[in-house]
Amino acid sequence: MKISVITACRNSEAFIERTIQSVIRQRGAWGELEYLVMDGASTDGTQDILRKYAGDLDEVVSEQDAGPASAINKGLRRATGDILCWLNADDVYSPGTLERVTAAFAKHPKAALVFGRCTIIDEHDREIRRGITGFKHMFFPFSCRFMIQCINYVSQPAMFFRRSAFEKAGPLSESLKAAWDYEFMLRLWKHGGAAVVAPPALAAFRWHEQSISGQHFHMQFKEEFDAAVKDAGRVSPQALAHLFVRWGIVGAYTLMGKARKAGN
16 A cells, blocks of 8 residues: 655755654555655755755745645645655654554545544644643544544644545635635545554644744634535534634633743
8 A cells, every 4th residue: 555645845954854753654565655844945945955865855845835735735636645644844753653554444445534643742742722622532432433524633733534525625726815624624524534543643743833823823723623614514403512612712822832931
């Protein structure tokens, strides 16, 4: 089985080396890894890092793009794997992740996607926000289409999908600013459902002030709500549940932000 990993980046010198290392260390007897990097014409030291790892990267494209979703779509069009995924330029895979993902797809041959646990780390690779991580993982035993419409409990770095499902679902929506991953996952789910990979965590999501979730969480949860309404229906119980969840999470994130500022 062949897995294609795409990393989209622009001016990502602070973290991308750790991202690259976490991917290339996945190579092994489990199958074939294809690693593509879509760089948005970086002007910092990102391209120097990409040249350093040129022998480990199957393809590097460096040119202007229309944002992260556009760059990821470009990579997905170029990818040749049976299984597809993307890893942001500040996130990392856990050791052995792709081997475990390959086994999960073999165990669930009809699943459109598989996902697993994902921790949250800071700029120094320290785990943070354990409460948020634990809250998401509470929903894993009840995972189904109804539940994912009510609340997004899947962390994108720990999500992988079949090429066949991607071809039916279509590309990421480039009109969205922050929740293209959730909207895309809802469309994928229609074409075979999802399976959960058992612990430990498959990946780590890096939260920092410049990340999309750090800067634009109000927009992110608005877009997620709109995607759930479109998928489940405006008068559905899922939409009502998602509205409640949306404002609860936005309120919690706002309070955490105020607490951080007060502590500085």
